[in-house]
Amino acid sequence: MLTNKTVVLGITGSIAAYKAAELASRLTKAGAAVETVMTEAAQRFITPLTLRFLTHRPVACDMWAPPENFSITHVSLAQAADVLVVAPATANIIAKMAHGLADDLLSSIVLATKAPVIVAPAMNCNMYENPITQGNLSCLKERGFIIVEPAVGHLACNDIGKGRLADVDDIVAAINTILGRTDDLLGRKVVITAGGTREMIDPVRFLGNRSSGKMGYALAEAARDRGADVTLISSAQLEPPQGISVTKVENAHQMLEEVKQAVRDADVLVMAAAVADFRPKLTSQNKIKKDAPELSMELERTPDILSEVEGDFLRIGFAAETENLLQNAKKKLADKRLDLIVANDVTTHGSGFGADTNKVTLISRDGEERDLPLTSKRAVADKVWDCVAEFPHKPTHPLTSFQD
Numbered sequence: 001m002l003t004n005k006t007v008v009l010g011i012t013g014s015i016a017a018y019k020a021a022e023l024a025s026r027l028t029k030a031g032a033a034v035e036t037v038m039t040e041a042a043q044r045f046i047t048p049l050t051l052r053f054l055t056h057r058p059v060a061c062d063m064w065a066p067p068e069n070f071s072i073t074h075v076s077l078a079q080a081a082d083v084l085v086v087a088p089a090t091a092n093i094i095a096k097m098a099h100g101l102a103d104d105l106l107s108s109i110v111l112a113t114k115a116p117v118i119v120a121p122a123m124n125c126n127m128y129e130n131p132i133t134q135g136n137l138s139c140l141k142e143r144g145f146i147i148v149e150p151a152v153g154h155l156a157c158n159d160i161g162k163g164r165l166a167d168v169d170d171i172v173a174a175i176n177t178i179l180g181r182t183d184d185l186l187g188r189k190v191v192i193t194a195g196g197t198r199e200m201i202d203p204v205r206f207l208g209n210r211s212s213g214k215m216g217y218a219l220a221e222a223a224r225d226r227g228a229d230v231t232l233i234s235s236a237q238l239e240p241p242q243g244i245s246v247t248k249v250e251n252a253h254q255m256l257e258e259v260k261q262a263v264r265d266a267d268v269l270v271m272a273a274a275v276a277d278f279r280p281k282l283t284s285q286n287k288i289k290k291d292a293p294e295l296s297m298e299l300e301r302t303p304d305i306l307s308e309v310e311g312d313f314l315r316i317g318f319a320a321e322t323e324n325l326l327q328n329a330k331k332k333l334a335d336k337r338l339d340l341i342v343a344n345d346v347t348t349h350g351s352g353f354g355a356d357t358n359k360v361t362l363i364s365r366d367g368e369e370r371d372l373p374l375t376s377k378r379a380v381a382d383k384v385w386d387c388v389a390e391f392p393h394k395p396t397h398p399l400t401s402f403q404d
């Protein structure tokens with residue numbers, strides 16, 4: 001439910017503007033106060049009256065209309081917003097937002113608000129793919145705007161390509177994610193590692209593993225949404241999550257160095273990365289040729305990052321196992337002096353490498369176990385942060401219990 005939440009809905013001049021009516025209706029039925037703002041072009045596609053009836057509220061269209069209650073409309077709406085949603089967003093409003101223009105009511109609200117802004121682009125595919133639009137979208141992403149990507153399909157202009165407004169379901173999901181945010185990790189610095197490391201054999205080959213990094217990225221996004229200051233150290237081949245800067249590393253040694261730096265003032269370290277345990281003793285400068293009938297390689301141990309880094313922070317590890325899950329996980333919890341371990345049976349269908357879901361058991365330092373059902377990596381991430389959020393300060397006590 002979105003009761004007590006104010007959604008400012010900005011509608012711009014795209015043929016998809018009619019879909020904003022459904023969005024407004026869905027949000028209103030979910031209990032949100034929907035304040036609609038329409039650009040002049042939007043009103044050529046759909047009338048303010050439609051939105052007025054669907055939201056049961058006045059619709060703001062004009063920067064210069066005398067304000068109700070003597071408040072300045074663009075400032076009062078900017079302040080009232082728990083979230084500002086621009087759907088559909090044309091190439092024009094995207095460009096204006098990226099460059100800080102404020103020449104109408106909606107663009108002025110975008111500039112004046114401190115609320116999170118969700119942008120759902122809709123336009124002709126060539127306009128969307130144009131490097132200028134893509135540059136503007138990148139700029140918005142870097143500034144923390146949340147982009148709900150358009151879909152690929154048959155467009156109103158008869159072209160087929162990417163540019164169709166995302167499903168209303170996806171836009172509602174993005175709004176729910178934002179409004180579901182709590183601030184229970186506000187002020188905490190969390191360091192998260194993600195992905196499988198790569199240990200180079202020669203310039204073209206490496207020893208690696210099947211980790212995708214999705215679990216670590218889900219942890220980073222969940223921590224961001226709960227107000228944490230997130231440092232993500234990654235060897236994954238994934239797009240950076242919105243609003244989080246990623247330190248890219250390739251191998252275990254580089255990851256160790258970055259983790260050491262990052263944990264200096266951290267409250268929590270979560271090692272979700274699958275770190276290689278061995279690396280080639282020698283890395284060939286040139287590509288190894290297949291001249292010989294066989295090839296053997298000497299390997300040496302890499303540093304165990306969790307065991308090596310010292311400091312006054314909560315230590316959370318993962319145990320990816322194929323057998324004796326709980327027994328192996330508990331041994332790692334003790335050996336690596338962890339506060340919490342996430343035991344992950346990678347042989348379960350839908351769990352582990354590359355999947356969007358995971359089947360895990362959380363084990364705290366005092367031995368309490370919580371077996372979670374197969375669920376999204378994001379939901380697993382939130383369970384981990386629920387445990388962390390119980391600790392108001394840097395821990396002098398280990399994680400001892402779970403909160404329901």
Ligand code: CTP
Nearest residue numbers: 271272273275276303304305306317318319320
């Ligand atoms: N880890 C680490 N440094 C390593 C290897 C692992 O910090 N060189 C961390 C992982 O990020 C994870 C935890 O230790 O949080 C357990 O990793 P896992 O690969 O399951 O176990 P290992 O300690 O490598 O032991 P084994 O491979 O024998 O199961």
